[in-house]
Amino acid sequence: MAGRSMVVRLLLMLAVFSVAFSIEDKCAACNAVAEELEIGLSNEKPRNHLDMRHRLDSTGQRRGKVIDYRVSELRVVDLLDGLCEKMQDYTLQKVDSSRKEWIKVDSWDNLTMNKQEARAYSKDISSYCGRLLEETEDELAELIKKGSVKVGDVSKVLCQDLMIHIREMVMLVDHMENSEFHKLAFRNVGVPDVLLLSSVVALSVSVFYASFSSGSIIYMESISVASPGAALMGNHLFSAKGGNNSARRGEPSKNVSSRPSVVNIGALFTLDSTIGRVAKIAIEEAVKDVNSNSSILPGTKLLVKIQNSNCSGFLGMVGALKFMETDVVAIIGPQSSVVAHIVSHIANELQVPLLSFAATDPTLSSLQFPFLVRTTQSDLYQMAAVAEMVDHYGWREVITIFVDDDYGRNGVSALDDKLAERRCRITYKAGIPPGSVVSRSEILDLLVKVALLESRVIVLHVNPDSGFMVFSVAQYLGMMGSGFVWIATDWLSSVLDSAFPLPLDTMNSMQGVLVLRQHTPDSDRKKAFISRWNKLTGGSLGLHSYGLYAYDSVWLVAHAIDAFLNQGGIVSFSNDSRIRSAEGSSDLNLEAMSIFDDGMLLLNKILQSDLVGLTGPIRFNSERSLVLPAYDIINVIGTGFRKIGYWSNYSGLSIVPPETLYARPPNRSSENQHLYSVIWPGETLVKPRGWVFPNNGKQLRIGVPVRVSYREFVSQVQGTDLFKGFCIDVFTAALNLLPYAVPYRFIPFGDGHKNPSYTELVNLITAGVFDAAVGDIAIYTNRTRVVDFTQPYISSGLVVVVPFKKMNTGAWAFLRPFTPPMWMITAAFFLIIGIVVWILEHRINDEFRGPPRRQLITILWFSLSTLFFAHRENTVSTLGRLVLIIWLFVVLIINSSYTASLTSILTVQRLSSPIKGIESLKSSDEPIGYQVGSFAEHYLTEELRISKSRLIALGSPEEYAIALQKGPKKGGVAAVVDERGYIEIFLSSQCKFRIAGQEFTKTGWGFAFPRDSPLAIDMSTAILQLSENGDLQRIHDKWLMRSSCSLDSAEIESDQLHLKSFWGLFLMCGIACLTALLVLFVQIVNQLRRRASGSTTNFVSDAPTGSRSGQLRRFLSLIDEKLDRSSGENKRRKIEGAFTESNIDSELGNNPYRTATGSGNSSNQHG
Structure with missing residues (x-):
């Protein structure tokens, strides 16, 4: 009987505690509902009367009423229907430390307060709205139809006139002193906020408690007093929590003490358990130590009361409730998480x-x-x-x-x-x-x-x-x-x-x-x-x-x-x-x-x-x-x-x-x-x-692609479930290195008529159809996202294969080392160098003088002979020598490059296709072949963005050869893109084709397993062992040994020399020429100015002195003028290869021995 009474008591407690989560200030919530209803009233639009004449009588006339919408049931439905759903846009916001108010949220994303808590408040007020309408709907509907509910009066009608949620409240301010109850104030109020204005008698303690009885809730508020014995003048604002028709007088606080002589704590755990047996002694000893220590709790004794929960949530709850009857301030325990979940609810409510x-x-x-x-x-x-x-x-x-x-x-x-x-x-x-x-x-x-x-x-x-x-x-x-x-x-x-x-x-x-x-x-x-x-x-x-x-x-x-x-x-x-x-x-x-x-x-x-x-x-x-x-x-x-x-x-x-590591950085x-x-x-x-491996009699289901081409890698033994090939041998060799047995069986994947999709094979591992996949499976990003691969057992990558033949060198093969622009620029620079050197030398060097025809021949001969460093004319001027030195360096580089390129062209086989690699293939519009089932199609379309219309699927090496031989003009392809492993097999028997350019992807082949499979890790280790002991190479040579027609230097690039490889040399040479000409021009201009200022020199007697044409003639005449090297020496017919310092000065315009002869001097005659 006592147990049943305790169960009832427990259920009652839980029901009472659930009230704590209801709306506290019902008046404010009511006003919020009224505000939303008032918004609906203010947003009403004029409506026509309701025609209810839907029934025809025997004469064919419509019978019924025409009802004013303002007094109709439809208006009530329009206003109240969905009202509580709209209240979910409201939440409770804190205004200050003592007051909260309901607000309408315009944007939940911009709400600054805790959104989870705000949403909980919105659900609370929506539920409250439902209860409110349930109690007031009939009366409210009648008032709406009567027109009594108007904009501005909704709150008064709903929250005051209906007198359902705000009633008279009695405020009791109680105080217990020396076991005597004192009534400090008594007042009837009808509003939610109560202001205590009456004076209060002096108190002998530092606090008193104001109790507000409001229906099922008593709200206790502690008010501090300045000092014991001081007078409390009131003027305190209290918030009453709700209302009821009959206020009940609250009991006063009890057991008030400033420093108690005894403080009770509880201990709740299972006494007869591994933890409980030790905990009981430890707690009792701790209490003894606390009470014997004068530095803690002086004048107060700590008492512990122990309850046995017996690892039962129900008994633990009963024990906690017993503690609440003995005024414990804290509970040590429980030891069980299950009991803790239950007892914590009680502790929350009773604040222990x-x-x-x-x-x-x-x-x-x-x-x-x-x-x-x-x-x-x-x-x-x-x-x-x-x-x-x-x-x-x-x-x-x-x-x-x-x-x-x-x-x-x-x-x-x-x-x-x-x-x-x-x-x-x-x-x-x-x-x-x-x-x-x-x-x-x-x-x-x-x-x-x-x-x-x-x-x-x-x-x-x-x-x-x-x-x-x-x-x-x-x-x-x-x-x-x-x-x-x-x-x-x-x-x-x-x-x-x-x-x-x-x-x-x-x-x-x-x-x-x-x-x-x-x-x-x-x-x-x-x-x-x-x-x-x-x-x-x-x-x-x-x-x-x-x-x-x-x-x-x-x-x-x-x-x-x-x-x-x-x-x-x-x-x-x-x-x-x-x-x-x-x-x-x-x-x-x-x-x-x-x-x-x-x-x-x-x-x-x-x-x-x-x-x-x-x-x-x-x-x-x-x-x-x-x-x-x-x-x-x-x-x-x-x-x-x-x-x-x-x-x-x-x-x-x-x-x-760990305590020794706390002083160090983590x-x-x-x-x-x-x-x-x-x-x-x-x-x-x-x-x-x-x-x-699971000891359940099951074998690993390993999917193996059934290939119709390149069967050296993997192929099914006809009429059996057995497979052979390079990939199969690598897999079985790796399995033999594992320190444990792996039961497995191969399951063929594919119809045998065309190569299957390897991406689909990998996806079947994720779907659980296969436990692994073995074969020539390329490892690339999209596949590694769904499965785990082993260490690659062979490197691979995409390459470009094009037609190939040994081209005839021909009579004009010597022109092929340079591109046409390179030839033109080179020839132009030979001519430019000749002209520049002539300009710099002909004034002081007799070898660059003479009749015009002779000078032209000298220019051409000198420039071309520099190609072989066999020029016979000596350069005398410093500027001329500078230009020539730079040019001879350029000629040396060009000559060496030409010789090397021509040697390559005459001795190395050449491509007969304009496709030189992936870049030229990508930029062209030619069709491209790829192997059925290979990931080359995905890479070309998704990564290189090549149109699918250019791609042609090929199923075998024979189809490769036919398509390449036809070429794009006859329905074939310009090139085939495939993985190197396949291409090496293809080229071992097809000597008319070669790889163009370099391998443009770097990947490999591996065995696929489900994500986080430990077997993938062990297989990777085994593959590394095969590579280190040489077995992997032996398996490779067994299946993939190439024939003699496959050349080591299969990757062929164009050997032509482009201008872009030499533009730096030409630029350097051009700058030297321009610099030399600029220096010469400055010298001549200075000479021209000095002669124009003198009176003894007359360049052209028949030209006006100030005309532009006369100045130009004088300038050209000065350029062509023969300069004497000295005024006191005989002319030397053979100019030696070195100048004295005075000769260099003469070139810079500072030679005092420079003279100007008359027009009749034969050395100054043009030509």
Whole structure:
């Protein structure tokens, strides 16, 4: 009977607590609904009368009424229909610290407040609108039809005149002093905001409580007083939360004390459990230590009341409700995540902080449960440690066995997320029923399924009872032998630490298991407590990390209560009016439960704590998790275990304790992640591979393309399911190198009439039709996005094949080294150099003088003879020598290049096609051939943007040859684009074709497997071994050895020399010529000016002195004038090859011996 009463009491409590999520200020919400209705009224458009005459009488006349739309039911429907849906555009916005108001949101995207919270408010007011209309719709409809609801009056009509949601309220200001109730003010009000204006008598305490009774809600507000005994003059604005027809008088606050002599805390956990047995002693010892320490809680004694939850959510809730009747300020526990989920709801409502030292469920969020404080590490970090271990050892797939409750499911879900971050995954999740109801046969059936799976890495996240049964059955099935990996979460380390040594049979069933344990730094204080613990328990019960966290939780709450009291916090409790107003609450004694008035203040003090306990620093981050999470990693060996390393959220895996790494910069690189060696199941030091082929009688289904061309790579043996070829031999050779057997069978893919689509073959792996694909499968980007490839076993790439023949050199072959522009520019520069040198030399060099015909011949001869460095004329001038030196250097380069190019042309075979490579093929409009099924089509159309209309599919090497020989003018192709592997086979028998240009893609062929397949990694290693030991080359030579007609220098480029290769030389030579001519021009102009200023010189007697034609004649005459080298020496008929310094000065216009002779001097005659 008592149990049934408790159930009813629980249901009543949950119903009462649900009221907290309803609309608090119904008056403001009502006004918001009225505002939206008023918008509908103001937006109404004039409407015609409603013609209801739809029935014809016997005479054919229509019968019925014509109704005014303003008083019709249709108008009511138009105004009220969809009104509550429109209220979803409203949300509650905070105006200031004490007031909120409903606003209409124009754009949810531009909303600055929390959008999730805003959406929740909009749903609340929409629901409220529905309830409001349900109660007022009839009366409101009548008022609308009567015309009483007008723009500007909607709020008054709906929220005041109808008198449904705003009623008279009675405000009671109560105060309890010395167990005597004082009535400070009493007033009837009819508006939601109440202003207390009456003076208040002096109070002897620092606060008093104003209670507002409003229907089912009592709103308590604490008001500070300046000092004890001061007068409170009122003038305080209070917000009443709703209304009701009959206000009830609220009970006064009780148990008000400034510094209590005793503070009660609760402890809720399973006493008869691995964690509970240790936690009980640890909590009791912590309370003793707190009470014996005079520096904390002076004058106040800390009492703990323990309730047994027995790992039951229902019993845990009952225990929590009992605590609420005894005025506890905080609860230590619960240890179970399942119980924590339930009890946290009660803690939220009654504002009692809940400090859980063992609930590790990562979904216990501070957002959902603000009064829950986790004083241990979340399983989110433990699963991160497991994921990092899996990745460290190179495994990619794991199996999880977990207890099927909140603790197990949510922990495995966190592990799944952490593994996904490292490209690992859970391939199978096996749940075990919670509690002790699971049988050995159920475990046996579960493990038999696991044994048939591929992965051999098993993560065990269960409770101790079922965990040991799993190990026992696994040993019976041979699953604790070599090849398996078992990783147990910290449930096992708790047992090992507290109940060690375990029975020999139990230890034997766990050999090689890796276990995680919450890391607690070694300290003198911890060592002293462990020594004290051993004396307390006599060595019969070990101390695990959860016991340490339970001990620190007591100290944490003690420090928080001390800070709470020092700040003036009051340990006071108030009854919840929602419980008191519930029907039958007095029978269930629900009113005995009370709310901790300053629970939020104590919660903040807990979260602000910063102290050092047995477990290390006790400090919370912004997510309310303990800082610096870390785990020990231990290996079960023989009759004990050893520590192989650590994991911390700061530094990852290490063999150094995390606290020593906190002073260093974080380094999570793979090179710094280390663990000591592990003795794995089966007593081996060799790291398990972590997977095997499923032991379910199935073979790998390997798709093999059925080719009709290039059967050297892969071909089906006629009449059988066997295949042969280069690719098949490489695959089987790699399989033979694997340290395990791989059962497989080849499945042909293709119709045998044409080459199949390799892209479709790869996609069938993703679809699950094939487990792998073997063949000449090119590796390129689109395919790697859906499957994993092995290491390429042959390099390949796209090349261009064109027709080829040895071209006849012919009588004019000597002209082919240079392009026509190159020939023209070269010839032009020979002539230009001759003219420039003549201009620079003929004034001072007799070899460049004479009759015009002779001078022209000299120019041509000199310029051409420089080609062979055989010019007989000597250059005398400095400028002439400068130009000649540069020109001779240019001639040397051109001559050498010409000779090399001509040699190549006369000795090397040539292409007969204008296609010189992929670029020239791309820029042309000629048709292009490609192999059916090859990825060349995709690359040409998608990457090179070549029109599909230019592409012609070819199915065999014979079709290649025919299409190339025909050429584009006869319906063939200008070139064929295909992978090098095929082209090498093609050219080994077709000597009329060659590769033009270079290979323009770099790729290879590999075997395809599903994403994250471990077999792909092992096959890649085997292919590398084949390459290193030479077997891969031998297989290549067996199948792909080329014939003698295939030349090594198959890639042929044009050997013609273009102008672009020499334009720098010509530019340099041209600049030298222009510079020399410019210097000569400046010299002559200076001479011309000096002679024009003298009176003894007359260049042309018949020309006017100032005319332009006369100046031009004088200029040309001066250019052609013969200069004497000296005035005192006889002319030398042979000009030597070197000048004195005075000769150089004469060229620069500073020679004092320069003379001008008359027109009759034969040396000055033109010609």
